[in-house]
Amino acid sequence: MQVKINGKQEDVNVKNILELLKARNVEPEMVSVELNSQILDRKDYAATSIKEGDTIEFLYFMGGGVAKEAV
Amino acid sequence: MSSFTEEQIRRYSRHIILPEVGGKGQRKILETKVLIIGAGGLGSPIGLYLAAAGIGRIGIIDGDVVDLSNLQRQVFHHTSDLSRPKVESAKAKMLAINPDIEVATYNERLSSKNVMSIFSEYDIIVDGTDNFPTKFLINDAAIFANKPLVHGGILRFDGQVMTIIPNQSTCYRCIFHNPPPTGLVPSCQEAGVLGVLAGVIGTIQATEVLKLAVGKGRLLSNRLLTYNALRSKFREVKLHRNPKCAVCGEKPTIKELIDYEQPVCAI
Ligand SMILES: [Zn+2]
Numbered sequence: 001m002q003v004k005i006n007g008k009q010e011d012v013n014v015k016n017i018l019e020l021l022k023a024r025n026v027e028p029e030m031v032s033v034e035l036n037s038q039i040l041d042r043k044d045y046a047a048t049s050i051k052e053g054d055t056i057e058f059l060y061f062m063g064g065g066v067a068k069e070a071v
Numbered sequence: 072m073s074s075f076t077e078e079q080i081r082r083y084s085r086h087i088i089l090p091e092v093g094g095k096g097q098r099k100i101l102e103t104k105v106l107i108i109g110a111g112g113l114g115s116p117i118g119l120y121l122a123a124a125g126i127g128r129i130g131i132i133d134g135d136v137v138d139l140s141n142l143q144r145q146v147f148h149h150t151s152d153l154s155r156p157k158v159e160s161a162k163a164k165m166l167a168i169n170p171d172i173e174v175a176t177y178n179e180r181l182s183s184k185n186v187m188s189i190f191s192e193y194d195i196i197v198d199g200t201d202n203f204p205t206k207f208l209i210n211d212a213a214i215f216a217n218k219p220l221v222h223g224g225i226l227r228f229d230g231q232v233m234t235i236i237p238n239q240s241t242c243y244r245c246i247f248h249n250p251p252p253t254g255l256v257p258s259c260q261e262a263g264v265l266g267v268l269a270g271v272i273g274t275i276q277a278t279e280v281l282k283l284a285v286g287k288g289r290l291l292s293n294r295l296l297t298y299n300a301l302r303s304k305f306r307e308v309k310l311h312r313n314p315k316c317a318v319c320g321e322k323p324t325i326k327e328l329i330d331y332e333q334p335v336c337a338i
Contacts, residue, residue, distance in 0.1 A: 006306070007306055027255055029251050029252050029255050030251050030255055032246050032247050034246075034308065034310070037311060038311070039245065039246055039310075039311075039313050041248070041315070042248060059231075059246055059247070059295060059308065060226070060229070060231075061203060061224070061226075061247060061251050062224030062225055062226040062229060062230065062231050063200070063201030063202060063203070063224055063225065063226055
């Protein structure tokens, strides 16, 4: 099935968002997923199925430039 | 223009001749008060460029001292600053570039106790922290205080920037909901970052601050700009406010600031 992931057209063979994350080795707790312009709840990843033509964005947690826990 | 000194006209001439900025815009820059959270990788380019631009009052908060491993990317600090409080080192560099501005330092960690009183003294908040508990605290406090917040993050070869206009545009919590479990946080597990990335992302954050100050241009709100240094690629992800957001959604459940547990990591 053809879907667009982070702007790239890809062929995937998974049923839901959780399977997609697992297949790509993405830790579900370290990413937010936007499906067709809607941010999903993390608890809904397994229940959210993927269809042909879906647009999926992985939005990753990213820190900053401060070492340790100074602020 | 009459309110500028001779020296200010010369110092800011390359701004003043831009029609989008002009004397009026530079006056606004001089009257804007900006709080930078973190005097590290992101905070350094943000602070240096905003000082140079003439942001009238810059506040900087950080409770750490300069360590040798910081110098690869935290350009506020020089080798001669080792062991010095970061906010002191940062203040000295900003005033060395531009003695025309005021710098206030907070040599402490941001928490639910001090955040609202510190935020109340500033017009714009800039996030230069690396830990997620503080990023969520800053987001919620910015929503409560109704102050624009410029978010930035970097990790390995990737960076992201977004500007949050409270209750008008997508907030950090609209996207990320809650801090990730502490054991999985890459800033602990794998804290590597290409030093120059802090310059790329921090400079974009500083640009957002200047656009907010002058009131010109199109902000990075409702869009997350991401950058990958290895592929030299920028991408923009369009975003919408999340009606289920716990702090700015239709039925907000967060009414008080939260001090999430800080991950304990030995880097
Ligand atoms: Zn929100």
